[in-house]
Amino acid sequence: MIRFETVSKRYDTGYEALARVDFEVEAGEMLFLTGHSGAGKSTLMKLILLMEQPSNGHVFVDGHHLERMPKSQIPYFRRNIGVVFQNHQLLFDRTVYDNVALPLQVAGYPHQEIGKRVRAALDKVDLLDKERNNPMTLSGGEQQRVGIARAVVNKPTLLLADEPTGNLDPELSNEIMTLFRQFNEVGTTVMIATHDIELLKRMNKRVLGLVQGKLVHDGVLW
Amino acid sequence: MKSNRPSKPERRPNRMGASVNTRNDRPRRDPPPRTENSRPQGAVQSQMSWRDKFDAWSAHHSNSAIESLLRMLGTPLQSLMTWLVIAIAIALPAALFVVFSNVQQIGQSWQDSSQISVFLKKDATANQAQELRSRWAKRPDVAQATYVSPEQALEEFKLGSGLGELANHLDENPLPAVILVKPKIGGNAPDALTSLQQALVADPLVADVRLDMLWVKRLHQFITVAERFVVALAGLLALGVLLVIGNTIRMAIENRRDEIVVVKLVGATDAYVRRPFLYTGLWYGVGGGIVAAILLAVGFWWLSTPVTQLADLYQSSFRLQGLGFIESLQLILIAGLTGLVGAWIAVARHLYQIQPR
Numbered sequence: 207m208i209r210f211e212t213v214s215k216r217y218d219t220g221y222e223a224l225a226r227v228d229f230e231v232e233a234g235e236m237l238f239l240t241g242h243s244g245a246g247k248s249t250l251m252k253l254i255l256l257m258e259q260p261s262n263g264h265v266f267v268d269g270h271h272l273e274r275m276p277k278s279q280i281p282y283f284r285r286n287i288g289v290v291f292q293n294h295q296l297l298f299d300r301t302v303y304d305n306v307a308l309p310l311q312v313a314g315y316p317h318q319e320i321g322k323r324v325r326a327a328l329d330k331v332d333l334l335d336k337e338r339n340n341p342m343t344l345s346g347g348e349q350q351r352v353g354i355a356r357a358v359v360n361k362p363t364l365l366l367a368d369e370p371t372g373n374l375d376p377e378l379s380n381e382i383m384t385l386f387r388q389f390n391e392v393g394t395t396v397m398i399a400t401h402d403i404e405l406l407k408r409m410n411k412r413v414l415g416l417v418q419g420k421l422v423h424d425g426v427l428w
Numbered sequence: 429m430k431s432n433r434p435s436k437p438e439r440r441p442n443r444m445g446a447s448v449n450t451r452n453d454r455p456r457r458d459p460p461p462r463t464e465n466s467r468p469q470g471a472v473q474s475q476m477s478w479r480d481k482f483d484a485w486s487a488h489h490s491n492s493a494i495e496s497l498l499r500m501l502g503t504p505l506q507s508l509m510t511w512l513v514i515a516i517a518i519a520l521p522a523a524l525f526v527v528f529s530n531v532q533q534i535g536q537s538w539q540d541s542s543q544i545s546v547f548l549k550k551d552a553t554a555n556q557a558q559e560l561r562s563r564w565a566k567r568p569d570v571a572q573a574t575y576v577s578p579e580q581a582l583e584e585f586k587l588g589s590g591l592g593e594l595a596n597h598l599d600e601n602p603l604p605a606v607i608l609v610k611p612k613i614g615g616n617a618p619d620a621l622t623s624l625q626q627a628l629v630a631d632p633l634v635a636d637v638r639l640d641m642l643w644v645k646r647l648h649q650f651i652t653v654a655e656r657f658v659v660a661l662a663g664l665l666a667l668g669v670l671l672v673i674g675n676t677i678r679m680a681i682e683n684r685r686d687e688i689v690v691v692k693l694v695g696a697t698d699a700y701v702r703r704p705f706l707y708t709g710l711w712y713g714v715g716g717g718i719v720a721a722i723l724l725a726v727g728f729w730w731l732s733t734p735v736t737q738l739a740d741l742y743q744s745s746f747r748l749q750g751l752g753f754i755e756s757l758q759l760i761l762i763a764g765l766t767g768l769v770g771a772w773i774a775v776a777r778h779l780y781q782i783q784p785r
Binding site for chain 1: 480481483484485487488686687689690691692693694695697698783
């Protein structure tokens, strides 16, 4: 599903975010990405999403060699990837429903289909009763769940989450993790960046550890 | 929270209610190119038919059109000011164009006066004059030649001048025979007129040739200058409209930066992101065009009464012609297109700078 071949990323400023990173993720896996802030977690995710291009090496996602992907194909490629951000990236000028519907509208789904899928996604994250609310009126945990609903509404093959539990207390972050595990159980590849060591111990999954752009750990913790 | 994600139906009813296979035998517009190690996609991306795609595409068009219009009407004062700026920039050259075409209309009747009056010598007989007339009529640069006998000229003078009483008291007819020559080239080629005039005056029967050349020349030059002036002004003001709309769209893009980043991240194509802004530009142009058409209609209506009175004083049947219905529609169409182009330029300049980071 994801393959990194000696991938390095050096920014224009000279800062080296990733240095010769090699790893492979099978389809249907669930894994974590950890490291201090600045260790390269976000850069790695941006490379997968084609928000950045590697300076060296090759990235393959879902069979696509990303370097060779024409610009015009990037939107269609991104429709196969769901992304959850730490800061949610919700739009506060529209309802929860419209936020979640966005990926489907963009992909051009028919109206009735959008309704069905959005409600299914909101039902999944237990926010069906809030569909008419503005996300501004929701709590942090609820906003994060709206973000997750938006990420999965398109039924992506790959789900990326950047610090999805960053601002949440342990109980809420457990709920979120349960959600991710459920998506993984139905076949979605899930990759979660976090620096929450306690969480990693509890989940007992494969962990990629980054230190200053280098991959120093690959496997289950403890 | 529920533990089971609803499994994807294999067959999805289309909007006619029939069940179609959405998996295999439907054309897809956007298959990302697959390489050899790709796998069949399981519970993913349901594939949409062409018809669904088209429906979604046209739905997004109408959505963008309506939404951008509503956004514009949501800030009425701001929009009205933009419309007014555009309207003034459009109304100015349009008004000049209308005035100019009115002048041309007067010019047309003046160009008739570019007919050449050839006065014959007193001793020329009617037969000689008729023969001369038919000879001239065959010239390639002459459209028409008419013989006016001294008697006819006197009659016309009596009727036209209002001095009929005076003419009745004359002992003999003081008027010479005249041949009226209408040149083919008209007032647009003063040089050709001059050479024709020289050819006519060379005949021994001719006493004098009258042609108000200066008028024709001046009018011709005036029309040329006015034409260029209006074109230049229209070009400059169109550029102004482009800049105004471009700037307005640029601000609209800035205001919606977050939204653009998010839709790009969830897989919006450039065309999708561009669409609402192009419609915004179109509406600004169309709105400006409508206001301009109203300004022109009111302005010409306001002018028409005094112009009519003035024309009547000169015994002229000239009437000020404002913009007709079709011309107003054309004006609005041109304004709309200018708005669209302005938006396109702004979008091309600014939209691609906004990339998810």
